[in-house]
Amino acid sequence: MHLLSKLHPSRYALSLSTLSRRVFSSHKIPQKMGSEDWRLREQAFRQELKTIDPKDLAEAMGGDKPPEEDLLSSFDDGLGYFTTAAPKRWLKHYWLVRKLGWASSSTVWLASDESERPRKFVALKFLTSQATAQITHFGSPEFDVFLKINAAGHHTCFVTEALTSSLTNLREPGKNRFALPIAKRITRQVLLGLDFLHRECGYIHTVVCQDLKTENILTSPPEPVASRIVEYVGLKGNHSIICGLPLELKSQELPLVFAISQPLPYLDLGGSLEDISVRIIDYGQATSAKEPVREPVRDHYYQPDLIRAPEVTLRYPWISAIDIWTVGCVLFQLLTEQNLFGQDPGKYTHELHLQRIEECLGPFPLNFLKDCKDREKYFDGKGKLLHTDNDYAPTPIEDILRALEAVDKDEILGTAGFLGKCFTLDPKLRPSAQELLKDDWLM
Known part of the structure; x- marks a missing residue:
């Protein structure tokens, strides 16, 4: 997350979630304590939880387990979520409206900035205390950062543009294919964002997004934003879903919700697909590409399984080209609502992933394979796959597009050609985001 402190997203508003320019320095925070203080509060929190009747806890959570993020987790558990957020609460000059989402390192809330007139809606992203501890540098004027401290420890909050649906849940499953002009529009915006990350991020030489997927590409709400959100949410109504009764704790200033x-x-906010504007979010997995990466972390391979670039699987020194591979996967998914290199759910294997890639794109080049650390696991000396199943069936991308009726017949070859560039097997030859932005197919 620390790499975000030097992004300048206002220069690429089409493709990055813009952040407020105001900065709250730490001395302005009304409540401040040292590490020993919040450790003592955390210990009190832990001890009090042990005394709570399980029935009361289940009543607050709406079941035996937390419905989403575990507000009862601690810093030592590797999490430590922000526990103060709840609907109709003030945090500085922000009025919390409803929770927008959560992930392993943060929660995001919709809030009304009451210091602005007319009213402005923002998203408050509260990092867990563990994620906050990993941040080593602030200083960019692009951030509106403030520090809150509670029983779970220190929490950094980013105040960003309030965003709407991801490309994954824009429409209901089975009806979420995008027409080619709209898919091109989205692809162009994503490439603008990646071009900024790859070439112009000032804090480090290059940044690899690494976790680019349709879930992490969100839409920007249509104008006028504030009136549309007020009409949809209804600030005076029941605008948030709460699981159970608030949990009163002596160790907490406010009840847990x-x-x-x-x-x-x-x-539903009145946005149109023809005018869609997207933002890339979630840089928790972003990586510096100043030094090429080869090794997985604790056997955890970078990128989601089905959209993983072959150089990651084969432990070739990878850099920003892996994001271009993912652009191809995202584009194919937008057009077809399917994964090009799909496997049965829960049965992923590296062997079948490499087979699916070869079926669509042809044999892996030997010049690439010779520098792959794991080549002998999957290929013989001539570059032939060692492990294939009985379904091995070479099928070019254009044939797949034709069979799925994803685009008009006269657009198949051009679309397949652009996808083929994104899926260039040798990452040294794969076009950059800047180069793809100049491709005639996108014009």
Whole structure:
């Protein structure tokens, strides 16, 4: 997350979630304590939880387990979520409206900035205390950062643009294919964002997004944003889903509230696909590409399984080209609502992933394979796959597009050609985001 402190997203508003320019320095925070203080409060929190009747706890959570993020986790558990957020609460000059989402390192809330007139809606992203501890540098004027401290420790909050539906849940499953002009529009914006990350991020030489997927590409709400959100949410009504009764704790200044995520729906707010504007979010997995990466972390391979670039699987020194591979996967998914290199759910193997890639793109080049640390696991000396199943069936991308009726017949070859560039097997030859932005197919 620390790499975000030097992004300048206002220069690429089409493709990056813009952040407020105001900065709250730490001495302005009304409540401040040292590490020993919050450790003592955390210990009190832990001890009090042991005394709570399980029935009361289940009543607050709406069941035996937390419905989403575990507000009862601690810093030592590797989490430590922000426990103060709840609907209709003030945090500085922000009025919390409803929870938009959560992940392993943060929760995100919709809030009204009451210091602005007319009213402005923002998203408050509260990092866990563990994620906050990993941040080593602030200083960019692009951030509106403030520090809150509670029983779970220190928490950094980013104040960003309030965003709406991801490309994954823009429409209901089975009806979420995008027409080619709209898919091109989205692809162009994503490439603008990646071009900025790859070439112009000032804090480090290059940044690899690494976790680019449709879930992490969100839409920007249509204008006028504030009036549309007010009309949809209804600030005076029941605008947030709460699981149970607030949990009163002596060690907490305010009761714990277990809320359910409610993303803002782009289309229900009056947005149109023809005017869609997207933002890349979630840089928790972003990596510096100043030094090429080869090794997985504790056997955890970078990128989601089905959209993983072959150089990651084969432990070739990879850099920003892996994001271009993912652009191809995202584009194919937008057009077809399917994964090009799909496997049966829960049965992923590296062997079948490499087979699916070869079926679509042809044999892996030997010049690439010779520098792959794991080549002998999957290929013989001539570059032939060692492990294939009985379904091995070479099928070019254009044939797949034709069979799925994803685009008009006269667009198949051009679309397949652009996808083929994104899926260039040798990452040294794969086009950059800057180069793809100049491709005639996108014009």
